[in-house]
Amino acid sequence: MSYLTDVGTVCWFLEKELEEAIRQLHSTVGNAVTDDRHIVVGTGSTQLYHAALYALTSPGGPEPVNVVSAVPYYSSYPEETNFLCSALYKWAGDAYTFDKEGPYIELVTMPNNPDGQVRGPVVNRNDGKLIHDLAYYWPQYTPITAQADYDIMLFTFSKSMGHAGSRIGWAVVKDKNVAIKMTKYIELNSIGVSRESQHRAAKILGAVSDSSQCIGANFFQYGKSLMAERWTKFREVINRSRLFSLPKYMEEYCQFSGEDSEPHPAFAWLKCNNDIEDLEIFLRRYKIMGRGGSLFGSDPKHVRVSMLGDEETFNLFLERVSSIQDTISNSNGNGI
Amino acid sequence: MSYLTDVGTVCWFLEKELEEAIRQLHSTVGNAVTDDRHIVVGTGSTQLYHAALYALTSPGGPEPVNVVSAVPYYSSYPEETNFLCSALYKWAGDAYTFDKEGPYIELVTMPNNPDGQVRGPVVNRNDGKLIHDLAYYWPQYTPITAQADYDIMLFTFSKSMGHAGSRIGWAVVKDKNVAIKMTKYIELNSIGVSRESQHRAAKILGAVSDSSQCIGANFFQYGKSLMAERWTKFREVINRSRLFSLPKYMEEYCQFSGEDSEPHPAFAWLKCNNDIEDLEIFLRRYKIMGRGGSLFGSDPKHVRVSMLGDEETFNLFLERVSSIQDTISNSNGNGI
Incomplete structure (x- = not known):
């Protein structure tokens, strides 16, 4: 060859x-x-x-x-x-x-x-x-x-x-x-x-x-539905407390699918809203791996986390983010 | 993946x-x-x-x-x-x-x-x-x-x-x-x-x-026999006149094959012995493509030619080298 x-x-x-x-x-x-x-x-x-x-x-x-x-x-x-x-x-x-x-x-x-x-x-x-x-x-x-x-x-x-x-x-x-x-x-x-x-x-x-010509077996539509589901679940978890926030995206008309839709990025750009100074280090304590904002020329209150892991990894990630929020909310509730 | x-x-x-x-x-x-x-x-x-x-x-x-x-x-x-x-x-x-x-x-x-x-x-x-x-x-x-x-x-x-x-x-x-x-x-x-x-x-x-454990189906022995055959044919053509020369190699004991053998390189480093100044340009007139010596930090009286082409290309190459030698010998014989 x-x-x-x-x-x-x-x-x-x-x-x-x-x-x-x-x-x-x-x-x-x-x-x-x-x-x-x-x-x-x-x-x-x-x-x-x-x-x-x-x-x-x-x-x-x-x-x-x-x-x-x-x-x-x-x-x-x-x-x-x-x-x-x-x-x-x-x-x-x-x-x-x-x-x-x-x-x-x-x-x-x-x-x-x-x-x-x-x-x-x-x-x-x-x-x-x-x-x-x-x-x-x-x-x-x-x-x-x-x-x-x-x-x-x-x-x-x-x-x-x-x-x-x-x-x-x-x-x-x-x-x-x-x-x-x-x-x-x-x-x-x-x-x-x-x-x-x-x-x-x-x-x-x-x-x-x-x-892409097939209804029901369209690779991109399938990928989009998976990503949309993950983003919905993730936003639900994030919205349960005010600890973290995520970027907001506009709905736009997608010429490929022929419908209005929101972006569902491969990564989530997570921001912490309280006095945590380095979010990457903070998340690591909860066994969540992300890439700190400084590496992206931004600030360490941001972390990039992947939305593309396998199903098990993604669910574990959701659980761990939830557990942080529960822990912090309980701490605050107890006045600590 | x-x-x-x-x-x-x-x-x-x-x-x-x-x-x-x-x-x-x-x-x-x-x-x-x-x-x-x-x-x-x-x-x-x-x-x-x-x-x-x-x-x-x-x-x-x-x-x-x-x-x-x-x-x-x-x-x-x-x-x-x-x-x-x-x-x-x-x-x-x-x-x-x-x-x-x-x-x-x-x-x-x-x-x-x-x-x-x-x-x-x-x-x-x-x-x-x-x-x-x-x-x-x-x-x-x-x-x-x-x-x-x-x-x-x-x-x-x-x-x-x-x-x-x-x-x-x-x-x-x-x-x-x-x-x-x-x-x-x-x-x-x-x-x-x-x-x-x-x-x-x-x-x-x-x-x-x-x-390599098989006698008769040994990849390297087969490759070596093909290369040896090509080098033998090529040296025969080259030796028919004094127009070109090739490097000389020593026989050495090959620990893999268990026998003395000569190198049979993938390229021939061809040198012209007469007053041709740029061998690459000269060979191109006979439709022989080689890479001129200057590119290798050497002189333009050298050209690198491949010994690895397919059988048809290699045979055509031998024919063309032969034809140059015949042409030049005839020219000299006619006193031109």
């Missing part, structure tokens, strides 16, 4: 079958424009993030290009951006407070990880370039309100389908030269992407596209 | 089944020590090369660490090392002429790509660290003269088995902290390695280990 799939396309290691399945799925779901766009496959969208940074910068600049994202941002971006100490780009933190001159790259995660909010670019200057991370822009997580049509859009098999271990991501790219340079990055970084994973992803994406 | 395989091991995304198959294969072939060594899996050995550079350097040094390799070196090393303009390391060229002070990393490719020679480190200073690229240290290419036992040894499913498209490589690493840092690189670069490819590689490596 060779490195090569089709030397005629921009992304020479992309399986034709996978490319077709990706275009078909976006067309079925209506979440992204792919006509006249280039598809670049990566070892997860993480490798494509690196590829995009490489594609949007050039050697020889006076300073590394600043990379920003609005707080709260995906916690891995700072380390992923800086760990090789590249002279091409460097992490510059929160897009809201960014005030340096010169070219910059803004990461727009939509809907956002960790807080599930739908958002757009923040800096909005002419010398900026955008990378849209649309990992969670799928009907099980959020209403599909429009076909996304940005310069570089990153998607992943992990978040769309749940197959993180396959390490398949894809970028939908407008500019041919950017797609060529992203492909070059992946060539120099790993000489392509697993063909086994590409084959398997193509089959699964194809089956999911097909399922 | 999750990101995780086994959180207890150093390389948390390595499939247990693959780790066992790798250790078993090295034990069967006798080409590398793996007892008390850590295995790190990568998206091909290219990703592991990047991981090793990251693991052997640290931020904050006064200068990037110099990376060298003896000429002729693998042509992708310079670009792979420099393309992200890292402040951690930089390509410094030929190990033979390296005279800078301070820490350095030397890449030792053994047997060497492009010229098939068996070689060791060249700089030999106390402040150096070594990465051994042993992609071709398998019985079909070269006699197995000893169990390799170096600090970092890179292997790949591509060159050992021919499955380049799976993008599976592995490193055998002595120092636990180096293995941890290499794993961290892969986490930050692609959050692990395709599990589909790992499963498939495990099955194939297992089958090859089993085949």
Whole structure:
């Protein structure tokens, strides 16, 4: 089995079958424009993030290009951006407070990880370039309100389908030269992407596209109903006390399902409303693992918790959150 | 399917089944020590090369660490090392002429790509660290003269088995902290390695280990006989004129096959003996594609040609080399 799939396309290691399945799925779901766009496959969208940074910068600049994202941002971006100490780009933190001159790259995660909010670019200057991370822009997580049509859009098999271990991501790219340079990055970084994973992803994406025509066996509708159920249960638990709060989301019309619906994000961005200073440490005492707000450029009164664990883990999580609230309420009731 | 395989091991995304198959294969072939060594899996050995550079350097040094390799070196090393303009390391060229002070990393490719020679480190200073690229240290290419036992040894499913498209490589690493840092690189670069490819590689490596017990169905003996036949044919063609020459190799005792044998490298390092200045350009006129010597830090009178194409391609290659020799001989005979 060779490195090569089709030397005629921009992304020479992309399986034709996978490319077709990706275009078909976006067309079925209506979440992204792919006509006249280039598809670049990566070892997860993480490798494509690196590829995009490489594609949007050039050697020889006076300073590394600043990379920003609005707080709260995906916690891995700072380390992923800086760990090789590249002279091409460097992490510059929160897009809201960014005030340096010169070219910059803004990461727009939509809907956002960790807080599930739908958002757009923040800096909005002419010398900026955008990378849209649309990992969670799928009907099980959020209403599909429009076909996304940005310069570089990153998607992943992990978040769309749940197959993180396959390490398949894809970028939908407008500019041919950017797609060529992203492909070059992946060539120099790993000489392509697993063909086994590409084959398997193509089959699964194809089956999911097909399922979207079926009432009762629709993958995304099923995923959405599971997520909605979890969010309902979780909000019920949270609303029993004033200890914690969750972001509020607006209902919007989902073009995929043809009905109004609320977002049901993959993560809950939990906030504590009392004088607990570090929520991550506090929750750990109750055996609840979350990622503290500071890692997302936010404050330690926030924690990101996963809504995607298996059923047993999720139920245990609900029980433990309930037990905290009971304990604290009882303590307060007793005047302690 | 999750990101995780086994959180207890150093390389948390390595499939247990693959780790066992790798250790078993090295034990069967006798080409590398793996007892008390850590295995790190990568998206091909290219990703592991990047991981090793990251693991052997640290931020904050006064200068990037110099990376060298003896000429002729693998042509992708310079670009792979420099393309992200890292402040951690930089390509410094030929190990033979390296005279800078301070820490350095030397890449030792053994047997060497492009010229098939068996070689060791060249700089030999106390402040150096070594990465051994042993992609071709398998019985079909070269006699197995000893169990390799170096600090970092890179292997790949591509060159050992021919499955380049799976993008599976592995490193055998002595120092636990180096293995941890290499794993961290892969986490930050692609959050692990395709599990589909790992499963498939495990099955194939297992089958090859089993085949090595069988007389008549031994994968490596079969590969070696094919390579030996190709080299015999190619040398016959080359020896018909004085236009080209090939490296000479010594016979050595192969501990795997239990017999004396010559190397049969995956590439031929072809040299022209007349006044052709750029052999790559010259060969292209005869529809022979090779990679010019300059890319390997050598001179343009050399070209690397592949000995691994399919049977039809290889036979066509032999015919075309023959036809050049006939043309040139006839020209000389006619006094032109």
